[in-house]
Amino acid sequence: MTAGPSAVDQVAFLGKIERLLAEGQFVATYKYALLIALADLSVQHGRDDDSTLDVPIRAIAERFIELYWRQCAPYGSVVGDGDYGVLIQNTGRQASIVGVIHALRHDHGTLARAMRSPAWHRAVTQTTRLIQTMPLWRLQVLRSEMLEFLYEKSPHRGRIRLKRGVAANLRRFHGMIVRLAQGEWLRFVQALPANAPLLGPTSDLGQFLFGAERGALLKIAEPLAEAQSGLCLYCQRPVQAGEIDHFVPWSRYPRDLAHNLVLAHARCNRAKSDLLAAETHLERWLRRNDDRGAAIADAAARVSIVVDLPATLGVARWAYGHEESLRAQTWLQDDALEALTGRWRSLLRS
Ligand SMILES: [Zn+2]
Incomplete structure (x- = not known):
C-alpha cells in the first residue's frame, strides 16, 4: 500500500477546491451536487492511499437524485398548485433534474418506492446523460482556465477516473468540502430572484435543503x-x-x-x-x-x-x-x- 497524499498536496488540493467554488461559472446547482456526490462516493468506495478511483457515472446519478429529492418538495408555506413552491435551481429555466424528480415524486411519492420501481432505471439513465452533458466537463473550468485536478476520462465506458490521491483527499476532508459546497449551494438558491417569493425574512432554507428529515x-x-x-x-x-x-x-x-x-x-x-x-x-x-x-x-x-x-x-x-x-x-x-x-x-x- 502506498502512502496517501503529502501534507503539501493536501493543502494544494483544498486550495483548488476553494478556487473551483469561488471562480467557477455556476448557472445551476449541479456542480455543487457533483462535488458532494464525488466526496460521498469516495467515502464509500475509495481508499486512503494515493490510488486512482474509477466512479460509474450512474452511481453519481443515483446520488444526484437522492440529493435533489427533498429539494424538489414544495418549500415553505407559500404552496399553491402544481410546480409552485418548488425552489428554482438554475439561472435560466428550471434545471431539468427537477423535472426528472418531479415525475418520480408524482408517481411514487417516496424515494425508497421510486428506487424499487421500474421507472428508476430510466430516471438514472436520464440523469446520467444530464451529468455527462452538463456539470461533468464544466466543474473543472474556471473563468480563465481549465483546472483539471479532480478527474479525467476513464478507459472504462460510463466511468470517470478520480486522479491519484483525489479520493484520499475527498475522504480526509469530506466534512469540510461538503459543508463548503452546501454553503455555496444555499447562497446560490437564495440569490436567485425567482426564489424571492418563497423565501421569507427568517427562512430555514438550509435545514430544508440539507437537514435531516x-x-x-x-x-x-x-x-x-x-x-x-x-x-x-x-x-x-x-x-x-x-x-x-x-x-x-x-x-x-x-x-x-x-x-x-x-x-x-x-x-x-x-x-x-x-x-x-x-x-x-x-x-x-x-x-x-x-x-x-x-x-x-x-x-x-x-x-x-x-x-x-x-x-x-x-x-x-x-x-x-x-x-x-x-x-x-x-x-x-x-x-x-x-x-x-x-x-x-x-x-x-x-
Ligand atoms: Zn441509553
Whole structure:
C-alpha cells in the first residue's frame, strides 16, 4: 500500500477546491451536487492511499437524485398548485433534474418506492446523460482556465477516473468540502430572484435543503425498538420514548441510511453528540445489523429511508479510519471517552 497524499498536496488540493467554488461559472446547482456526490462516493468506495478511483457515472446519478429529492418538495408555506413552491435551481429555466424528480415524486411519492420501481432505471439513465452533458466537463473550468485536478476520462465506458490521491483527499476532508459546497449551494438558491417569493425574512432554507428529515426518521422508531429488544443501543437499558440517532454522526456524514439509525435515550444521544461511538458500541451495532438488518431494511423501505448496507459499512470504515488518523477519542458513556484500540478493523472487516 502506498502512502496517501503529502501534507503539501493536501493543502494544494483544498486550495483548488476553494478556487473551483469561488471562480467557477455556476448557472445551476449541479456542480455543487457533483462535488458532494464525488466526496460521498469516495467515502464509500475509495481508499486512503494515493490510488486512482474509477466512479460509474450512474452511481453519481443515483446520488444526484437522492440529493435533489427533498429539494424538489414544495418549500415553505407559500404552496399553491402544481410546480409552485418548488425552489428554482438554475439561472435560466428550471434545471431539468427537477423535472426528472418531479415525475418520480408524482408517481411514487417516496424515494425508497421510486428506487424499487421500474421507472428508476430510466430516471438514472436520464440523469446520467444530464451529468455527462452538463456539470461533468464544466466543474473543472474556471473563468480563465481549465483546472483539471479532480478527474479525467476513464478507459472504462460510463466511468470517470478520480486522479491519484483525489479520493484520499475527498475522504480526509469530506466534512469540510461538503459543508463548503452546501454553503455555496444555499447562497446560490437564495440569490436567485425567482426564489424571492418563497423565501421569507427568517427562512430555514438550509435545514430544508440539507437537514435531516426528522419526521421520516421517527417513523422507524418502532421497528428499531423491536430490532433492539426495546433497549437503548448505547447503555442497554430499556428505552420508552427514545430518539433516533445516527450511529456515524450526521455531522460527519449527512445522509440518512437505514442501518446507520439507532434508537437511544435522549440523554445518551445528547452525551454522544457529534462523537464517534466506542468500539463496544460498534460491535453491538454490527451485531444488531447482522441479526435484524433485514427487518430494518423492510421497515425503512416502507417509510422512505434509503437502504444500502454495503454503503453504510463503507461509511463506518471510513469514519473509524479517519478517527484513528486523528487520534481522537470515541464516546463510551456520559462524559467518558476512550481511545480506539484498533479492534474496529477486525469488526468491520467481514
Ligand atoms: Zn441509553
